[in-house]
Amino acid sequence: MKDRIDFRLLGALLRKNRREKTSDFRKGHFNAVGFVMRLMLTGALIAVFVIFFGKFLDMYTGIKTDNALAPQERLYELLSIVYGAILIALVLSGVSKINTSLFASDDMRVIAALPIGANTLYLSKIILIYLSQLAVACVTVLPTNITVAVHCEVTAAFYPLTVLTCLLLPLISVALSSILALPFHAVTAALKERFVVNFIVITLLTAALLFLYAYLLEVVKELLLGDQMRYFFNEKVMDAIEKTAAYIYPANLIADILLGRRLLVSSLSIVGILVVCTLVSFFAIRGLLMGSLQSKISGRSDFVRRPKGHARANSPFVAMLKKEFLLIFRTPSYMFSYFAVAVVVPLLVYFCMSVGSSLALKLIAVDSNLELAIFLTLLFGTLGNMFCSTNISREGLLFYSLKAMPLDYRHVVFSKVALCMVVTAVSQMLSAVLLAATGYVSAANAAFLFAIGVLFGFTQVCVATRVDFNHPHFSTEAGGEIQESGNTSSSVIVSGILLAFALGGALLLTKMYFSLRGLADAYAYLTYVISACFAVVSAAGAVAFLLVGLKDKYYRFGGGGAR
Amino acid sequence: MAENNMPVAENVVTVNGLWKKYSKRADYAVQDVSFKVNAGEIVGILGHNGAGKSTTLKCLEGMLPFDKGNISICGYDIVAEPVKAKANMGFVTDDHAVFVKMTGIEYIDFMSDVYKVPQAIRQTRVDQLEKVFCLGDSIQNLISSYSHGMRQKICMMGSLIHSPKLWILDEPMTGLDPRTMRAVQDYMKYYASIGNAILFSSHALNTVAKICDRVVLIRKGKRVDELVMSEFADRADFDFEEYFLSNEGQD
Numbered sequence: 001m002k003d004r005i006d007f008r009l010l011g012a013l014l015r016k017n018r019r020e021k022t023s024d025f026r027k028g029h030f031n032a033v034g035f036v037m038r039l040m041l042t043g044a045l046i047a048v049f050v051i052f053f054g055k056f057l058d059m060y061t062g063i064k065t066d067n068a069l070a071p072q073e074r075l076y077e078l079l080s081i082v083y084g085a086i087l088i089a090l091v092l093s094g095v096s097k098i099n100t101s102l103f104a105s106d107d108m109r110v111i112a113a114l115p116i117g118a119n120t121l122y123l124s125k126i127i128l129i130y131l132s133q134l135a136v137a138c139v140t141v142l143p144t145n146i147t148v149a150v151h152c153e154v155t156a157a158f159y160p161l162t163v164l165t166c167l168l169l170p171l172i173s174v175a176l177s178s179i180l181a182l183p184f185h186a187v188t189a190a191l192k193e194r195f196v197v198n199f200i201v202i203t204l205l206t207a208a209l210l211f212l213y214a215y216l217l218e219v220v221k222e223l224l225l226g227d228q229m230r231y232f233f234n235e236k237v238m239d240a241i242e243k244t245a246a247y248i249y250p251a252n253l254i255a256d257i258l259l260g261r262r263l264l265v266s267s268l269s270i271v272g273i274l275v276v277c278t279l280v281s282f283f284a285i286r287g288l289l290m291g292s293l294q295s296k297i298s299g300r301s302d303f304v305r306r307p308k309g310h311a312r313a314n315s316p317f318v319a320m321l322k323k324e325f326l327l328i329f330r331t332p333s334y335m336f337s338y339f340a341v342a343v344v345v346p347l348l349v350y351f352c353m354s355v356g357s358s359l360a361l362k363l364i365a366v367d368s369n370l371e372l373a374i375f376l377t378l379l380f381g382t383l384g385n386m387f388c389s390t391n392i393s394r395e396g397l398l399f400y401s402l403k404a405m406p407l408d409y410r411h412v413v414f415s416k417v418a419l420c421m422v423v424t425a426v427s428q429m430l431s432a433v434l435l436a437a438t439g440y441v442s443a444a445n446a447a448f449l450f451a452i453g454v455l456f457g458f459t460q461v462c463v464a465t466r467v468d469f470n471h472p473h474f475s476t477e478a479g480g481e482i483q484e485s486g487n488t489s490s491s492v493i494v495s496g497i498l499l500a501f502a503l504g505g506a507l508l509l510t511k512m513y514f515s516l517r518g519l520a521d522a523y524a525y526l527t528y529v530i531s532a533c534f535a536v537v538s539a540a541g542a543v544a545f546l547l548v549g550l551k552d553k554y555y556r557f558g559g560g561g562a563r
Numbered sequence: 564m565a566e567n568n569m570p571v572a573e574n575v576v577t578v579n580g581l582w583k584k585y586s587k588r589a590d591y592a593v594q595d596v597s598f599k600v601n602a603g604e605i606v607g608i609l610g611h612n613g614a615g616k617s618t619t620l621k622c623l624e625g626m627l628p629f630d631k632g633n634i635s636i637c638g639y640d641i642v643a644e645p646v647k648a649k650a651n652m653g654f655v656t657d658d659h660a661v662f663v664k665m666t667g668i669e670y671i672d673f674m675s676d677v678y679k680v681p682q683a684i685r686q687t688r689v690d691q692l693e694k695v696f697c698l699g700d701s702i703q704n705l706i707s708s709y710s711h712g713m714r715q716k717i718c719m720m721g722s723l724i725h726s727p728k729l730w731i732l733d734e735p736m737t738g739l740d741p742r743t744m745r746a747v748q749d750y751m752k753y754y755a756s757i758g759n760a761i762l763f764s765s766h767a768l769n770t771v772a773k774i775c776d777r778v779v780l781i782r783k784g785k786r787v788d789e790l791v792m793s794e795f796a797d798r799a800d801f802d803f804e805e806y807f808l809s810n811e812g813q814d
Contacts, residue, residue, distance in 0.1 A: 310686060316676060323673055407677060
């Protein structure tokens, strides 16, 4: 029988998704703080982008090649590269979204058993991915094009064509992502139960991205400090940009259309690319989808595990610690947001230190490496410790099973705190060693930095665990993953950042104040006294916060929203 | 070891005047429920959906706090001495909640650690349970790859690894194949025959009628009746299903 698209069922599937997406609003579980924070962050990023991109646009379109101005040519190059970057980002996120929604989504287990054709199912999933990509395209393309319209001469057709670009970019990205989803799925399926390899791959990828980021920061720093901006775009660089723009398909075709160049050829080329990609991706993904549906129903794993005997007997506390480690290590999203982040945090600290140290020396003429190191350690440590705000919620309904086991409440709670502390200590130690090895701080200061970092980490872990204990949010699915626990995660990260800025800012200001008066050496001890007092007092407060009433709360525990 | 913890006790479980109310509900989920389970007995809790069976069992297991009443397991009060009370029981929840990121063998080791089962006897215990539950090589796989029935089996194995004096099962037959269902029933009878107590809830009336010594009937959170099954064993006119359904209808 031919598998026709059933538009009535398609509508039902889309409505089901809309209801799921808006269920938090209806149930009153809406994370208002997180939403406002995300909105503010996006708004701030767009504002920064618009300001800098506008200035850059003025400078770039004024560059002469062969002693002649060619603003339209420069605009074409710039738009091609910007759309190219947006397209790459959309394709990468599209690949991830296709894999998640087609192969990892739990609703497929139910949908697979319903009388819904594969074409209808595929189309419903692709439409949803397209809509989310459309939102990203609007947030990135609109500020870019509006800035261009304000700073450069554009035709009247530029505005409607901007809307077309917003619609077209996600369409192309979904088509390309569908093709790339095949090899990506093969790789992730192969790595699925190879947890160690998974960890290494994810950590290396994150570290590589960080190195790229650090390189860009270094370039920006050189440009800012050396006033070399106008000399950067020399003949050689301009030639490379020109060549890149000429080959960055299909982004350059969109730039062509927007600027009214080679309209017919560019439009036909885009239509051709779309048709080919759609056809290839449709057949490729449909084939994959059928396999996915079958494996969802059977629920079997192809991975063959090496038989193992019984492990050495452990105390209940160690058993809990081991269980906690396995839960995080074997859940890719947890592993990334905790272990991989904890490993790359020292790199972040180091990269920012390398930029911040010389910038501080240049701008305020004060050697404030230790103060800056404390600030960065606390700031990025918060990023890793944010994961602890799901210490209880992560357990889900199994928390009730733990309650039924002969475990002291301290074993249950402290095992979670202990694992977090091991990870925090390793991460802080790597940061301190890296900064000492690269000469930013002395060995003694590195030891002090480590102690302060661990104490603040301990404070955050204790507070995050208790807040989550008081207000847990369990997944309604067995083994369901939790990315954030309501407002707890947002609150923990906001308070961590505020704490880092409060202490780091206080230390830097104190240092500056005494340096300007030539008393930096005499009052150097203040950095140690202030941070040590701050760290010890906050750690003591956090322990009290964690422990007071914990036993009674554990017995009375009945939260989570799922039972 | 759990089996050595028991003080002088004929009654393995004593539930006395149990009241439980959920915070967002106006009425009590469990109202003044009392019953006992003796060593060597299999006791079934029967009732319609939402009658309060699972809530009673969860209070008994220490999962949920309760408002009034006393619960003691092997002489240990579940509130005053929770760790000692829980060390004497093994439980299987109705949702077969289990750590899916562990392999079967890792889960068994985890439960053995938590219940302090000596290393020397772990393999013997697993071999004994394996004969009943037949997980085979799947015990080496991640539990996330298990079917519904296999998860149920690993839950049961984990709950028995320390040979508890009290075995609590909430809807134990759900999802099991007929062969395993029979094996579990036989094992329940054997387990009770060696001096342990079993308390379980079920909707499978045939199973309840076949293996239970006593049945506690719960309706709308209240204990409405208690049957000693041996009293009806020789009565040809007694139909357990009819009895249950007619009792359900009384309001």
